[in-house]
Amino acid sequence: MSKVIDEVIRNIKVMQSRLEFAQFGEKKILNRADFNICLTAVHSILSKTNPVGLAPTNNADIDKLKQHVAHKTQGGTDKESVVNYLAKVRHYGCGRKYFDFWSNWNNKPTFNLDDLKEENRKRFETLQAFSKRFEDIIGLKGYIAWDVAESIQLVREAYLCGYIDEKLATEIIVDFSEMALHTYKDWTDFAISYVCGGCYFIYEQNGNEEEVKNMCDVILDAIDQLFFSEHNCIWANYAWYVPKNYFQGFKAEETLVKETAACYVTDRVSMDMQPIQYAEKQLPNPNFPDSGWKFMAGDESVAYLSDRNNIGVFDLNYVANYDKELLKILDAPIGSVYERNANGEFILREKK
Numbered sequence: 001m002s003k004v005i006d007e008v009i010r011n012i013k014v015m016q017s018r019l020e021f022a023q024f025g026e027k028k029i030l031n032r033a034d035f036n037i038c039l040t041a042v043h044s045i046l047s048k049t050n051p052v053g054l055a056p057t058n059n060a061d062i063d064k065l066k067q068h069v070a071h072k073t074q075g076g077t078d079k080e081s082v083v084n085y086l087a088k089v090r091h092y093g094c095g096r097k098y099f100d101f102w103s104n105w106n107n108k109p110t111f112n113l114d115d116l117k118e119e120n121r122k123r124f125e126t127l128q129a130f131s132k133r134f135e136d137i138i139g140l141k142g143y144i145a146w147d148v149a150e151s152i153q154l155v156r157e158a159y160l161c162g163y164i165d166e167k168l169a170t171e172i173i174v175d176f177s178e179m180a181l182h183t184y185k186d187w188t189d190f191a192i193s194y195v196c197g198g199c200y201f202i203y204e205q206n207g208n209e210e211e212v213k214n215m216c217d218v219i220l221d222a223i224d225q226l227f228f229s230e231h232n233c234i235w236a237n238y239a240w241y242v243p244k245n246y247f248q249g250f251k252a253e254e255t256l257v258k259e260t261a262a263c264y265v266t267d268r269v270s271m272d273m274q275p276i277q278y279a280e281k282q283l284p285n286p287n288f289p290d291s292g293w294k295f296m297a298g299d300e301s302v303a304y305l306s307d308r309n310n311i312g313v314f315d316l317n318y319v320a321n322y323d324k325e326l327l328k329i330l331d332a333p334i335g336s337v338y339e340r341n342a343n344g345e346f347i348l349r350e351k352k
Contacts, residue, residue, distance in 0.1 A: 004209040019188040027239035035241040036177040040153040045222040098142030101128040146197020187235035195219040246270040252321035261291035261316040268297035279338040
């Protein structure tokens with residue numbers, strides 16, 4: 001591999017070392033939805049678009065966005081094309097290819113190279129040799145960060161173009177963000193994987209090492225801003241999302257609520273393990289399978305309830321398993337408000 005790639009590797013290692021030894025102040029906590037979008041923060045830097053929110057911009061050039069989506073999906077301009085493309089990335093993107101390389105050079109091949117046609121085998125070996133240069137930087141974590149960020153960004157653009165609705169966009173984004181949460185421990189970990197993935201992506205596309213270096217430089221500059229700039233240091237100011245251990249790992253074993261429906265539960269109940277004392281049935285969100293129910297401990301302040309980080313969304317059947325007394329009130333009409341009495345029973349307080 002040439003001196004150009006040697007320089008790319010050195011530059012990435014310099015950034016990796018810089019991030020490992022950097023001293024950041026106390027970090028703020030992001031809610032899950034904002035964290036998911038912040039995974040695309042490099043795009044936000046480069047395109048000067050929103051680092052939060054489902055829509056990447058409020059002033060989009062829709063025609064240009066549609067052209068970009070069509071380019072990524074190889075001509076597709078509809079829901080099916082977008083979903084099929086993302087499924088392909090999900091199951092055989094840069095991350096999966098890196099795993100195939102890693103498995104092969106660690107004598108645990110996922111397939112027999114001899115089964116490939118000579119042309120395909122040579123290409124595999126060329127890309128594998130390129131990826132081997134990054135192994136001591138990213139280990140088995142590979143290029144998953146690239147797949148995650150690129151896919152979430154495409155979902156945002158497809159949503160803005162009207163190809164997919166908010167519900168589907170949110171579901172796909174959560175699925176890809178789960179990949180990141182299961183793979184990386186912090187923003188530094190994610191950032192280094194992302195730049196390595198970007199380098200591989202360009203090399204896989206055209207094999208041009210100068211373009212690989214250019215891509216590396218562009219991404220490293222964006223990463224520098226995300227950690228060290230005065231105005232764009234999102235990854236320095238906000239903590240990596242840590243999934244909460246809701247209900248201390250309680251498992252629902254019965255199907256008590258047949259229909260699929262969500263409900264809101266405050267952390268006072270789901271995290272602090274306070275009993276549900278207050279239940280209110282609001283107008284369901286028409287864009288989601290929402291039951292309209294919100295369950296609380298009853299001592300939450302207005303400020304507490306205004307912070308989305310303090311409220312989780314759960315399957316109604318799960319919560320009904322956790323507190324079976326709720327089964328007696330779930331069919332109540334919208335506007336019903338219940339409080340629990342000293343005997344543990346839910347008593348109708350009012351109808352709004």
